Amino acid sequence: MNSPTRRMSGTIDGLIDAEQARFAETHPRSAEAWARGREHFLYGGPSHWMRRWAGGFPVYVEEARGCHVRDIDGHDYVDFCLGDTGGMCGHAPAAVTRAAVRQLERGTTHMMPTEDSLWVGEELARRFGLPYWTLTTSATDANRGAIRIARMITGRDKVLVFSGCYHGGIDEAHVELHDGRLRMRNMIHPNGVDHSRVSKVVQFNDVAALEEALAPGDVACVVMEPLMTNFGMIPVAEGFHAAVRELSRRTGTVLVIDETHTLSCGPGGYTALNGLEPDIFVAGKAIAGGIPAGIFGVSATVAERLWQVVPFVNPRQRQSAHFGIGGTLAGNALTVATMRAVLEEVLTPANYAVMLARAARLADAARAVIAQRRLPWHVTQIGARAEIMFIPAPPRNGAEVAATRRGDLETLLHAVYMNEGILVTPFHTMFLMCPATADADVDRHTEAFARFADMVVAHGAA
Incomplete structure (x- = not known):
């Protein structure tokens, strides 16, 4: 039976395929490096966690400073992943x-x-x-x-x-x-x-x-x-x-x-x-x-x-x-x-004040994007972190997350982000600020997230 849920899943899969194809086309050097890495690393990279990026393969980093990363293909990213917290001080402080x-x-x-x-x-x-x-x-x-x-x-x-x-x-x-x-x-x-x-x-x-x-x-x-x-x-x-x-x-x-x-x-x-x-x-x-x-x-x-x-x-x-x-x-x-x-x-009080302000700015802007499109999603901000989840309200426990999680939409969002020059924690959609994160970096995310939301609405995939 061709149910709406099945049709939606097929639509999202098609959008993911398109974003990953776009990523492969624009990141040839990283693709080649990943192929080489698979010859001698058990799971392609020095850590098996490095395979988990939604573009289909990770970018290979040339340089990272502050909250920006440049890959070997010459692309610049605003980094809200920050090494899944290891880089919370910013890169090369x-x-x-x-x-x-x-x-x-x-x-x-x-x-x-x-x-x-x-x-x-x-x-x-x-x-x-x-x-x-x-x-x-x-x-x-x-x-x-x-x-x-x-x-x-x-x-x-x-x-x-x-x-x-x-x-x-x-x-x-x-x-x-x-x-x-x-x-x-x-x-x-x-x-x-x-x-x-x-x-x-x-x-x-x-x-x-x-x-x-x-x-x-x-x-x-x-x-x-x-x-x-x-x-x-x-x-x-x-x-x-x-x-x-x-x-x-x-x-x-x-x-x-x-x-x-x-x-x-x-x-x-x-x-x-x-x-x-x-x-x-x-x-x-x-x-x-x-x-x-x-x-x-x-x-x-x-x-x-x-x-x-x-x-x-x-x-x-x-x-x-x-x-x-x-x-x-x-x-x-x-x-x-x-x-x-x-x-x-x-990690001083003054730098934390900056980080918390940037997290609030990102969360408020993302909430505005969601509200304007009447989407059943929410944003949580605690300290210098924010999280976008594809459910109407924050969960109370892991069981609620498991029962309601939209892994397909998460994968699509992450693939879009990588093509738009945004890095977030690859395991879920959590953003972390560092002292170097600026208003312009947050606003760059807002623009990318708005494009993603418009894409989802246009394809009836919310």
């Missing part, structure tokens, strides 16, 4: 470049601290409110460390996450709810982990489900973002954070707040802005200006409990204790130098 070059000339890694680390530790404590910190090479490693510490001090195995979450490569978070049952998420293949033993998952904003999951007292930690950013931006419901904190304390569960993405909300992240009280705080990506890095901080209570399990080693004994986390490159001198530059000169 002067302060970070100076710090990196200076440290490169003095040595990059020694497995010994530098004086910069003293300043960084003090600043992390001041910004985020937790007294004791450890540096890692990624937010994934920081989350692994947080989970290991939670298990050590509680004696419990299980980790609770929210369906639709993303916390890096930790196996415990590779799960979701499907028809009320736990399963692997996002087509991730099982990896020999018994998730029924180590993972619990509930829907975001569901206090009753969280209370039921924590009641048996077998959860070492809850790992959560203050608001969800991986499945489309899902705002937090009023009172949910207070409920999470009360329930976790009541059940002796460690609360881990992962601000790898929500660090875009302000100098101290969403946590400082809203007075949250995590036991462990995690961040990464942008914290060192694009140099691979992660951080986790712990409360005084967690530190005291940890020191009882793993005390400082007697200097007269062989130094062998590392309690299962770390790495020789963690906290290296190059990372610490660039982290100091980021915290001291880039």
Whole structure:
């Protein structure tokens, strides 16, 4: 039967094909480079994530500065993806470049601290409110460390996450709810982990489900973002954070707040802005200006409990204790130098004010485009991020996203964006501002989004 839904799907597929053909025609050097890359990289590029761009292949970057990227075919893009947050400081920010070059000339890694680390530790404590910190090479490693510490001090195995979450490569978070049952998420293949033993998952904003999951007292930690950013931006419901904190304390569960993405909300992240009280705080990506890095901080209570399990080693004994986390490159001198530059000169209150204003400008303009065409879409803006979703109102949890998501329209929009010189996070339609983002860059997006909306309306594909 030739239903309207099937006809619409066919129309959108045809529009995607046309945009991808246009992209291939105008990006011959990137197409050739991608063909070469597939000869020696497992999935075409240095990271398998690099294959996920909607043009059919990624652009190969010649240079990136501020919020602009130039590819090897000579095209200029306004970058709202910013390395999926790793470039939130902007590309090649002067302060970070100076710090990196200076440290490169003095040595990059020694497995010994530098004086910069003293300043960084003090600043992390001041910004985020937790007294004791450890540096890692990624937010994934920081989350692994947080989970290991939670298990050590509680004696419990299980980790609770929210369906639709993303916390890096930790196996415990590779799960979701499907028809009320736990399963692997996002087509991730099982990896020999018994998730029924180590993972619990509930829907975001569901206090009753969280209370039921924590009641048996077998959860070492809850790992959560203050608001969800991986499945489309899902705002937090009023009172949910207070409920999470009360329930976790009541059940002796460690609360881990992962601000790898929500660090875009302000100098101290969403946590400082809203007075949250995590036991462990995690961040990464942008914290060192694009140099691979992660951080986790712990409360005084967690530190005291940890020191009882793993005390400082007697200097007269062989130094062998590392309690299962770390790495020789963690906290290296190059990372610490660039982290100091980021915290001291880039992610400042003044720059956040600029970033938040640009995000508001983009969100307001996109809402106007939607309203003028009476489209059933919405825009969410939180901090320096905005998200366009093809549903009328913000979702409350991952289940609502899964039930209503228009993957076909997302793919079409992303393909149009790439042809119009706009880069957004390829996994969904989320925009991030950096200090260098200007009004003209935002307005360039508005023009491209309006053309996309007109295309969809003209073809009856909304």
